[in-house]
Amino acid sequence: MKTIPIWQDIKLKDYPSLDKDIETDILIIGGGITGINLLYALKDDKRKITLVERNxxxxxxxxxSTAKITFLQQNIYSKLKKNFNYDTAFKYYKATKEAINKMVHVINEEKIACDLQKVDSYYYALSKTNVNKVNEEQNILKDFGEKVYEITELPNKIKVEKGIYVKDTYVFHPLKYVDALAKISITNNHRIYENTNIYSIEAYDDYFIAYFDDHKIKCQQIVLACHYPYFLFPYVFPLKGYIEKSYVIAQKSKNLPFSAINVKNPIYSYRFYKDYGLTLSSSHNGSFKNNHEDNFAKLFNVSKDKIAYAWSNNDIMTLDNLPYIGPIMDNIYIATGYNTWGMTSSFIASLALRDILQNKTNKYAEIFAPKRGLTKDKILNLGISIASSGYSFIDSKVNLNKSYYNNNPYFIKKDNVTLGIYVDSDNKKHIVKIKCPHLGCNLLFNKVEKTWECPCHGSVFNVDGKCILGPSNYDISINGD
Ligand SMILES: Cc1cc2nc3c(=O)[nH]c(=O)nc-3n(C[C@H](O)[C@H](O)[C@H](O)COP(=O)(O)OP(=O)(O)OC[C@H]3O[C@@H](n4cnc5c(N)ncnc54)[C@H](O)[C@@H]3O)c2cc1C
Structure with missing residues (x-):
C-alpha cells in the first residue's frame, strides 16, 4: 500500500524557481487548482502576471482531493436557504452549475486529457433520522427546476434508507487537469515559478512587496490562492474558518459510473477512477480525534489486502458554508474556504476574480465577498471555531499525545527546544522541531503517512520537516543524522 494520493503517482511538468528580484502587475500566490484556474481565466489579459508556488x-x-465535479454537495442548498435565504442558495447553485459547464467546455476545447468521466451524483441517508436532510435537499433542488431521482440502493449495491441522484456531473484526475491547464496558461507575459515561498508581504501607497528567500517581487495586485493564508493580519483567517480532515483509500474495483456522499455521521463518500474505487470516511474537525491510525483503521477494515493507496487531506470549512472569494483589502484578493467542494468553487473563484481584476461586474461576486456580514450560523460557528482552536492549542501543550506514538517517534529537549525523532525502517533518524511555525501549536505525528501535523490550523510537514500543506511558512527541519 502506498501512503500517497493516487493522483500523485504521475510525473508533472517542472517549472523554474525564481532567483532574482522581479516586478509584475498581478502576483498569484499558490499553484493549486485555484491559482491555475485563475491564471488560465486571465490568459488574454495583457498585464504581466506571475504565479508563484512554494512546492x-x-x-x-x-x-x-477525491475530485468530484458536482453540484450535489450534501445539503448545501438547504443550509444556505436557512442561514441566508432562498436567493443566496439559488445563486450558489447557478454559479456552481455554470462553473461545471464552463469547466467541461474548457477541458473539451483545450483537449485536456484529465480522464473526465460523466457520472451521476448521489446523496443519501443510511438511517431514518437523516432522511429529512435528503428530503429537504430534494425539495429545494426541485424548486430550482432540477430533475432529481430517488433510490433506496446505490449502484454498488449498498442499501440506503433514502437517496437522491442528479445527472450531468463528473469526476476527473485533478493533477492531470492542473498540469495541462498550467502549460497552456503560460504566455510571454504570464509566468509560473515553483519552489518559491512567499513569506511576507509589505503594503506601500500604490504597490506591494512580496518577499521570498533573499529576493522580492514588486506588484500592484495580489491574489492569495494559497489555500490557508499564512499571515495573521489584516484578515485574521484563523477566526474565519476551521479545518476538516478526511481519510481516503483507493482499492481495486470495477468502475461504476457514479459518485456518492451521505449525510454525516460517519461520512462515506465514493467515486471510481479507472479500475480503482475511492472511499472517503472518518471526517472530523482537525482540532479533535487526531489519532490517525484509528481514523485510517476504520477504512482499512473495509478490505485491507486490496488497498493500493491511502492518504488524508484537509480543507477549510467556512463559518456560513459559503467560500471566501474577493478583496480583503485594497488590491489584495483571496479565494479559499471551499467547504470540501473546491473543484467547482475554485472555478467560480477564477471567473469572479478575473472580472474583479478587470473591473467588470460579476453577478455572483457579492454572495462570496469575504467581508460579508454576520449570520446566525456564522456567530454559532465562530464560537465553535475559537473553542476548537483553543482546545487543540492547549491540548497540544499539556498532552504530547504520547499514547499515539508507542516510542516511535520519541522526543528530546535541546537548548530548550523540543525535538521529535522518527526512526525509519533503515534505522535513519529524522529530527524536527515539533512546534508549528505558524502559531506555535505542538505537532502530532501521523504514523500512517509519516507526517507531522498541526491540530490547530492543519499545517503538515514530512519527516524531514518540509512543509507540504497548510499555513506554516517555514519548515521545521534541523540537521540530523
Ligand atoms: C478529503 C477531501 C476530499 C475532497 N474532495 C473533493 C471533491 O470530491 N470535489 C471537490 O470539489 N472538492 C473536494 N475537496 C476540496 C478541494 O480538494 C479543495 O477545496 C481544493 O483542492 C483547494 O484548492 P486550492 O488551490 O485552494 O488549494 P491547494 O491545492 O492547497 O493550493 C494552494 C497552493 O498554494 C501553495 N502555497 C501555500 N502557501 C504558499 C506561499 N507562502 N508561497 C507560495 N505558495 C504557497 C501551496 O503549496 C499549494 O500548492 C476535497 C477536500 C478534501 C479534504
Whole structure:
C-alpha cells in the first residue's frame, strides 16, 4: 500500500524557481487548482502576471482531493436557504452549475486529457433520522427546476434508507487537469515559478512587496490562492474558518459510473477512477480525534489486502458554508474556504476574480465577498471555531499525545527546544522541531503517512520537516543524522 494520493503517482511538468528580484502587475500566490484556474481565466489579459508556488504545482490540497465535479454537495442548498435565504442558495447553485459547464467546455476545447468521466451524483441517508436532510435537499433542488431521482440502493449495491441522484456531473484526475491547464496558461507575459515561498508581504501607497528567500517581487495586485493564508493580519483567517480532515483509500474495483456522499455521521463518500474505487470516511474537525491510525483503521477494515493507496487531506470549512472569494483589502484578493467542494468553487473563484481584476461586474461576486456580514450560523460557528482552536492549542501543550506514538517517534529537549525523532525502517533518524511555525501549536505525528501535523490550523510537514500543506511558512527541519 502506498501512503500517497493516487493522483500523485504521475510525473508533472517542472517549472523554474525564481532567483532574482522581479516586478509584475498581478502576483498569484499558490499553484493549486485555484491559482491555475485563475491564471488560465486571465490568459488574454495583457498585464504581466506571475504565479508563484512554494512546492510543486498542484501538489497541495488539490492533489489529495477525491475530485468530484458536482453540484450535489450534501445539503448545501438547504443550509444556505436557512442561514441566508432562498436567493443566496439559488445563486450558489447557478454559479456552481455554470462553473461545471464552463469547466467541461474548457477541458473539451483545450483537449485536456484529465480522464473526465460523466457520472451521476448521489446523496443519501443510511438511517431514518437523516432522511429529512435528503428530503429537504430534494425539495429545494426541485424548486430550482432540477430533475432529481430517488433510490433506496446505490449502484454498488449498498442499501440506503433514502437517496437522491442528479445527472450531468463528473469526476476527473485533478493533477492531470492542473498540469495541462498550467502549460497552456503560460504566455510571454504570464509566468509560473515553483519552489518559491512567499513569506511576507509589505503594503506601500500604490504597490506591494512580496518577499521570498533573499529576493522580492514588486506588484500592484495580489491574489492569495494559497489555500490557508499564512499571515495573521489584516484578515485574521484563523477566526474565519476551521479545518476538516478526511481519510481516503483507493482499492481495486470495477468502475461504476457514479459518485456518492451521505449525510454525516460517519461520512462515506465514493467515486471510481479507472479500475480503482475511492472511499472517503472518518471526517472530523482537525482540532479533535487526531489519532490517525484509528481514523485510517476504520477504512482499512473495509478490505485491507486490496488497498493500493491511502492518504488524508484537509480543507477549510467556512463559518456560513459559503467560500471566501474577493478583496480583503485594497488590491489584495483571496479565494479559499471551499467547504470540501473546491473543484467547482475554485472555478467560480477564477471567473469572479478575473472580472474583479478587470473591473467588470460579476453577478455572483457579492454572495462570496469575504467581508460579508454576520449570520446566525456564522456567530454559532465562530464560537465553535475559537473553542476548537483553543482546545487543540492547549491540548497540544499539556498532552504530547504520547499514547499515539508507542516510542516511535520519541522526543528530546535541546537548548530548550523540543525535538521529535522518527526512526525509519533503515534505522535513519529524522529530527524536527515539533512546534508549528505558524502559531506555535505542538505537532502530532501521523504514523500512517509519516507526517507531522498541526491540530490547530492543519499545517503538515514530512519527516524531514518540509512543509507540504497548510499555513506554516517555514519548515521545521534541523540537521540530523
Ligand atoms: C478529503 C477531501 C476530499 C475532497 N474532495 C473533493 C471533491 O470530491 N470535489 C471537490 O470539489 N472538492 C473536494 N475537496 C476540496 C478541494 O480538494 C479543495 O477545496 C481544493 O483542492 C483547494 O484548492 P486550492 O488551490 O485552494 O488549494 P491547494 O491545492 O492547497 O493550493 C494552494 C497552493 O498554494 C501553495 N502555497 C501555500 N502557501 C504558499 C506561499 N507562502 N508561497 C507560495 N505558495 C504557497 C501551496 O503549496 C499549494 O500548492 C476535497 C477536500 C478534501 C479534504
Amino acid at each position: 510543486k504545482i498542484g501538489m497541495g490540497v488539490t492533489s489529495r
